[in-house]
Amino acid sequence: xxxxxxxxxxDTYQDGLPLIHGKNLSRSFHGKEPIVAISGLSFGISExxxxxxxxxxxxxxxxxxxxxYGVLGPDDGEVRYRGWRVPNPKEKLIPGHDAMRMVSxxxxxxxxxxxVWDNVASQLSNTDLEAKYSKTAQILKRLRMAHLDKQxxxxxxxxxxxxxxxxxxxxxxxxxxxxxxxxNQVDAxxxxxxxxxxxxxxxETGVTVVLVSHxxxxxxxxxDKLLVLKxxxxxxxxxxxxxxxxxxxxxxxxxxxKSNILSQEEATQLRIEASxxxxxxxxxxxxxxxxxxxxxxxxxRFKGFYEELLVGDGHLQVRVINHAKDAFPVGTFxxxxxxxxxxxx
Ligand code: ADP
Ligand code: MG
Numbered sequence: 001x002x003x004x005x006x007x008x009x010x011d012t013y014q015d016g017l018p019l020i021h022g023k024n025l026s027r028s029f030h031g032k033e034p035i036v037a038i039s040g041l042s043f044g045i046s047e048x049x050x051x052x053x054x055x056x057x058x059x060x061x062x063x064x065x066x067x068x069y070g071v072l073g074p075d076d077g078e079v080r081y082r083g084w085r086v087p088n089p090k091e092k093l094i095p096g097h098d099a100m101r102m103v104s105x106x107x108x109x110x111x112x113x114x115x116v117w118d119n120v121a122s123q124l125s126n127t128d129l130e131a132k133y134s135k136t137a138q139i140l141k142r143l144r145m146a147h148l149d150k151q152x153x154x155x156x157x158x159x160x161x162x163x164x165x166x167x168x169x170x171x172x173x174x175x176x177x178x179x180x181x182x183x184n185q186v187d188a189x190x191x192x193x194x195x196x197x198x199x200x201x202x203x204e205t206g207v208t209v210v211l212v213s214h215x216x217x218x219x220x221x222x223x224d225k226l227l228v229l230k231x232x233x234x235x236x237x238x239x240x241x242x243x244x245x246x247x248x249x250x251x252x253x254x255x256x257x258k259s260n261i262l263s264q265e266e267a268t269q270l271r272i273e274a275s276x277x278x279x280x281x282x283x284x285x286x287x288x289x290x291x292x293x294x295x296x297x298x299x300x301r302f303k304g305f306y307e308e309l310l311v312g313d314g315h316l317q318v319r320v321i322n323h324a325k326d327a328f329p330v331g332t333f334x335x336x337x338x339x340x341x342x343x344x345x
Contacts, residue, residue: 017083018044019208020068020176024077027063037063039232041077045225050202050209052219052240054255055229061212062105064229065178068210069102071095081176100176101169105184107161109168110153116140117149120167139171143197158185163194170201179211183218195222216256220244228252246342253279253342260318262341269316270336276343282308282321284340287328297332311336 025041028034037060045051045068053061066072068079073088080086081097089095096102111119121136140146143163153161162185169177182198183191199222202209213219216226220240228236228243228251236243236252247253250261259279267274287297287309298317299310309320309328318336328334 019047019082020045020210021080021083022064022068022077023080025064025067025074025079026076027067027072027074036232038067038074041232041234043227043234043237045208045210047208048202048206049224050199050211050222051225051227052216052223053210053212053227053229054216054219055214055235056255057214058231059229060232061214061229062180063232064227065102065180065210065212069100069178070097071102097176099174100178101172101174102178103162103165103169103180103182105180107153107165110161110164112154113152115150115152116145116156116164119153119164120171123168123171135171139167142170142201143167144193157187159187159190159194162186166198170207173205174207176208176210179209181212181214183213183215191218198222220256228255247279247344249344250277250279253281257281258319262316262318266316267341269313270318270338272338272341274341274343276345278341278343280318280338280341282319284338285318285320286337286339287311287320287322287334288337289328289332290335291333293333293335295334295336297328297330297334300328300330 022041022043025038027038028036041064053064055061063072067074070086070092071089073090078085081099086097117136120140121132124132124135126132137146140149143166145160145163145167148156148160153164156164162182166182183194186194198209201207211219223240225238226236226240226243227234230251236248243252244256247256247259253259253261259281262278262280264274264276267278272278294313295311296313297309298312301308307322307325309322311318311320311334322328
């Protein structure tokens with residue numbers, strides 16, 4: 001029986017509460033040295049939304065995803081799904097919450113020698129062959145891979161395998177889809193298509209998506225909510241645009257925007273009066289050539305339609321985005337005009 005078909009205990013879950021709720025969650029690993037992967041984490045994940053777990057490598061993202069799914073048990077605290085505690089692997093014959101499906105990194109679950117159709121169809125029971133056929137056809141079409149149905153997994157690109165893995169997870173119509181770095185194997189040109197497909201599937205079906213990424217830029221546009229992790233701690237949670245413009249701490253500002261973090265004293269070098277440390281995103285500055293300025297262009301990185309410049313005066317270095325190609329070659333002296341800065345209080 002799936003947890004979602006149980007009668008709900010009124011005292012723990014009501015409409016309006018997050019679908020998934022973590023409370024004081026902790027998990028350590030005991031290798032040569034004990035590692036605290038997740039530490040005292042509390043969070044909420046809303047139904048029908050895309051929540052992205054982001055953070056640098058080793059910050060505990062995959063561990064958190066596995067705790068949510070229930071394939072890993074917490075040392076402390078709990079995860080609740082619709083008010084019910086998610087059972088840990090020892091309490092369940094088949095680990096993993098019945099209402100959820102997980103697409104992990106790597107493609108261990110796929111049958112390499114079988115074709116795409118069979119890999120997806122095998123997730124469904126044979127009790128209703130008509131439904132099995134139509135559901136498989138529908139999800140393959142939805143993920144733009146109907147034409148690949150006879151291809152063996154072994155002959156697919158990484159990005160195509162990723163779509164098969166997602167199709168396999170979705171064909172059973174789970175309430176929650178968990179994905180660990182789903183865009184890693186997908187080449188840049190196709191990444192946005194897949195992101196769009198996932199957004200559309202969420203809007204159409206109401207499935208709740210939780211996805212992990214170490215590259216916030218790729219999920220900023222698609223997530224409704226971000227959970228920002230650092231060394232197992234929750235550094236920020238909220239709307240991506242708000243966290244981008246008003247990062248609550250330096251870690252979040254650097255992760256989301258590659259922001260420059262300046263002390264009060266450094267801020268005065270850029271003629272800013274600040275009462276605290278400030279964040280200046282690279283696109284929050286303009287440069288103007290001025291031979292008598294102490295600031296010099298130290299490095300220019302070509303990024304396509306913009307350049308990323310490193311500008312410094314021997315003490316302070318800042319990263320600046322410039323759209324006028326070749327306007328400021330290395331060695332040019334420039335004034336830095338700060339258009340916007342965000343203080344940390
Ligand atoms: P992320 O997904 O953010 O890169 P992980 O959740 O995989 O981070 O890992 C968090 C920390 O826990 C890391 O230091 C990692 O080495 C450690 N860790 C994760 N899984 C295990 C494990 N099974 N055994 C020992 N250490 C682990
Ligand atoms: Mg990981």
